[in-house]
Amino acid sequence: MKPWSIAVYSAVLLMLPLAGCASHKTEPQVAQPKTVATQPKTPEPVTEPQEPAASKPTASSPAPGEAAPAGTPATAPVPSGATQATKPATTPAPNGANPSPKAATKTAPPVAKAPTPPVTPPKPAAAAVASTVPAPLDLTALKEKLKATKAIGVFTKISLKNQVDDLMKQLSDHYQGKGKTTTMPELRRAYDLLLMKVLSLLQDSDQKLASEVVSSREAIWGLLSDPKKFATLQG
Amino acid sequence: MNKLTLVVARSVIVAALFAVPLFADDDEALKKDLTAVIALQGLPCGQVVAVTELAKDDYAATCKDGNKYRVYMNAEGRVVVEKRK
Numbered sequence: 001m002k003p004w005s006i007a008v009y010s011a012v013l014l015m016l017p018l019a020g021c022a023s024h025k026t027e028p029q030v031a032q033p034k035t036v037a038t039q040p041k042t043p044e045p046v047t048e049p050q051e052p053a054a055s056k057p058t059a060s061s062p063a064p065g066e067a068a069p070a071g072t073p074a075t076a077p078v079p080s081g082a083t084q085a086t087k088p089a090t091t092p093a094p095n096g097a098n099p100s101p102k103a104a105t106k107t108a109p110p111v112a113k114a115p116t117p118p119v120t121p122p123k124p125a126a127a128a129v130a131s132t133v134p135a136p137l138d139l140t141a142l143k144e145k146l147k148a149t150k151a152i153g154v155f156t157k158i159s160l161k162n163q164v165d166d167l168m169k170q171l172s173d174h175y176q177g178k179g180k181t182t183t184m185p186e187l188r189r190a191y192d193l194l195l196m197k198v199l200s201l202l203q204d205s206d207q208k209l210a211s212e213v214v215s216s217r218e219a220i221w222g223l224l225s226d227p228k229k230f231a232t233l234q235g
Numbered sequence: 236m237n238k239l240t241l242v243v244a245r246s247v248i249v250a251a252l253f254a255v256p257l258f259a260d261d262d263e264a265l266k267k268d269l270t271a272v273i274a275l276q277g278l279p280c281g282q283v284v285a286v287t288e289l290a291k292d293d294y295a296a297t298c299k300d301g302n303k304y305r306v307y308m309n310a311e312g313r314v315v316v317e318k319r320k
Contacts, residue, residue: 153268155292155306159275159314197275 137219142212146198151205160201163194172234175227184225191221262286269296269306276316278304295319 147157167190174182195217202210223229266283273280273296280298287295293307303319 153264153271155268155308155314156271156275158308158312159272162313163275201271 137216137223139216139220139223142216145209145212149202149206149209151209152198152201156201160194160198163197167191167194168234171224171230175230188221188225191224265294266296269294269304270298272306272314273298273304273316278302278316278318280304 146152152160167187170182170190171187173180174184174187195213198213199210202213223233265286269286270280270283273283279300280296280302282299283296284299285297289295289305289307293305296304296306298304305317305319307315307317309315
């Protein structure tokens with residue numbers, strides 16, 4: 001055998017393990033869904049944009065807050081006073097909920113020291129409010145995406161479809177008042193369970209679709225739980 | 236042996252070696268699919284470790300915990316999971 005042919009065959013043999021690895025599919029979607037998944041969580045800070053500002057002082061001053069009765073009022077008032085300087089009358093409720101009002105009343109003098117930090121939160125709050133506006137439910141597109149996803153096997157999809165059909169029949173029976181009387185909370189539980197099954201199948205391999213399903217969850221239930229809308233779905 | 240025959244034989248061997256991981260990949264996908272189907276029915280399995288195709292859309296699955304199931308699609312288009320002894 002010629003030396004060049006030996007080299008070629010040895011190169012081919014060396015590449016075989018690489019070929020084995022090449023058939024292993026790695027999905028590059030891991031990074032994206034994290035940001036998508038965090039979106040539903042953002043509304044919480046949005047509704048309470050002032051709390052972080054108020055909580056910062058409390059977080060930074062758990063010792064002052066706790067130490068306030070102990071007798072260290074000089075250090076604690078500075079941050080809490082800064083937050084109240086910008087909103088003296090608008091935020092009485094949050095402060096009332098926190099143990100900071102004492103500090104707030106005492107912090108009248110150091111108010112001017114740090115007025116800038118509370119100014120920044122409104123912008124993200126406004127942007128987040130805009131993002132929380134629920135997108136219109138496109139059931140057909142979602143259905144197509146679920147059909148097309150490779151995260152769920154064919155048999156699993158058929159099995160899921162069977163279970164969806166079962167739930168639809170249960171809902172139909174419920175609205176028509178026939179069959180065994182399943183209550184609406186029971187049907188909601190069945191719906192939630194089914195959705196959880198779908199999500200458990202999607203979340204590892206198709207997180208984008210999983211987050212879409214999550215965001216459509218209430219909208220879909222809105223269709224199912226309304227007899228009139230449900231009738232249009234059936235028809 | 237003819238030189239051409241030798242080259243063809245070697246090529247077939249190399250192609251077969253490349254094809255093995257692809258088939259293994261399909262097999263793993265099927266196992267995962269059947270694992271999910273069995274789990275969706277709420278039946279104990281853990282993980283499908285072996286699959287035998289009995290017919291079209293009809294499989295015998297062996298689970299890690301020793302349970303055996305027949306997973307098939309019936310005439311109504313429903314996926315049925317039956318426990319096997």
